[in-house]
Amino acid sequence: MANITILGSGGFGIGLAVMLHKHGHHITVWSKFQKELDDIRKNGEQVQKLPGVVIPPEIGLSASLECIRGSDLVLFGIPSSFVRSVAREASPYITSDMVVVNTGKGLEEGSMKLLSEVLTEEIPQAAIVVLTGPSHAEEVGRCISTAVVAASKSAAAAAYVQETLSNQCFRIYENDDIVGCELGGALKNIIALCAGICDGLGYGDNTKAALMTRGIHEIARLGVAMGARAATFSGLAGIGDLIVTCTSMHSRNRRAGILIGEGVKPEDAVKQVGTVEGYFCCHVAYKLAQQMGVDMPITEQLYHVLFEGSDVRDALGKLMSRPSRHENEECSYLRDMMN
Template sequence: LREVCESVVPYLESRTIVVNTAKGLEGGSLKTMCCVAKECFPNNHVAVLTGPSHAEEVARKVPTTVVTASDDREVSYYIQNTLSNDTFRVYVNDDVMGCEIGGSLKNVIALAAGVCDGLGLGDNTKAALMTRGIREISRLGVAMGAKLETFGGLSGIGDLIVTCCSMHSRNRRAGILIGKGVTPEEAVRQVGTVEGYVCTKNAWELSKRMGIEMPITEQLAKVLFEGEPAANAIKNLMGRPSRNETESTFLS
């Protein structure tokens, strides 16, 4: 993204609003995509557009809702009014960081959900994975300054649901292959762009940098990059010390 933005700088007017739809964390800096765009376009308004929206369905005019966020609410309203139509509904949120973290890390959980599907595990497992997944996404997001309630919205649980449950999801499809025994590298090669693959590594690094516990992300990273068998990762998660679900340390 940084390379693309830098190539655009000479052609961009200062009055142009930059709307980012990329999801992920930059390698090395571990910055979100809007942070990267703001560094490249310091004189422009930068916003994010994200949410549960498979392109295949948007193109067929299947009713879809997404969310936009910017540091300037008037910019968000302008994007909302410009892009909304009868089948594409845009909500406004003021939490740029929350929207970006939710949109990026749901790819990690979706990749893990695909692994569970490939292993032949059931609905119980996926429900647990998604619920605990949004919890650890929220935990990291709040530590980075995001609002907790954002993760209960379209860029959080909404995007997580659609990416974990649909075969449109490349992350889920790659995970299914890995769960069936295909190597992570080969699974990515077969599926193509798998955003959650690199994001898992970056998110795990960010969690360690921030001192935030993210067990699902950690176990998936070990499967993808350290050769840990997927079945062992599930066993490791199930064998963790017992916890209180509300986790007061998370709220603080």
């Protein structure tokens, strides 16, 4: 059993804490907001983000990063926009024998870097592992069977995370394609926002199926251009995460998209739902695709809707009226998948 510190007391951090505590690990959850921790202890649950999931009193709660000392694993459950600042503050307490695990799914605004790259820059002394895949906090916290991927440049670190965190309700597969796994987790939020918009507009299953299928194509195009393996996007970190995020009401990205499709302004929809990683990721991914010369038509149209005021029906019309082509016309990455 391991000593595990989870940085972040949001839904996924708490869900992991409860599930891992149930399977014998010693868990401490950190938040910079003492009031949030006080409310959790008082109510016995994270009322706002994970209602109904009981948090045992044995799980430690701390507002001091000193709690990291003596940990075997340090898990980041931090929104992408705050990963660098928290990592910088946490780094002095993290030693080379600890393994750092990132569970966030996004890209850093400005630098356009993967969150694993951000963590490597701020915590160079420790191995970095990405834990990603179809894993809603609402189900992880209730120990509903879940399968995810542990990806790292360090095979030993990925294997340690797999061996240490796997249990009867949480199955972990290893993967050495950290770029592909992380991009799959980040970019599927963009497609999930679009899926929600289609739901809000009242469109049907045909539309969503087309959106998801073409969405994974453009995610893979950017991924392969950045050095990922195409096969990764047919796995848990790719199509698996895309399916769960586009189809579930647990998904904040889908819920925000529904509001936008119903006529709510994008910025207001984000405020109503809370953390919507796809909103911020779309801005970064659009710029990244332009910089790398990668065609991402769904991402492009969502960017125009979110940040330039385009009408959602016009955006869909532009996607549907693009020049006709063979389905596998540009799919060099499909050849890579078959090799």
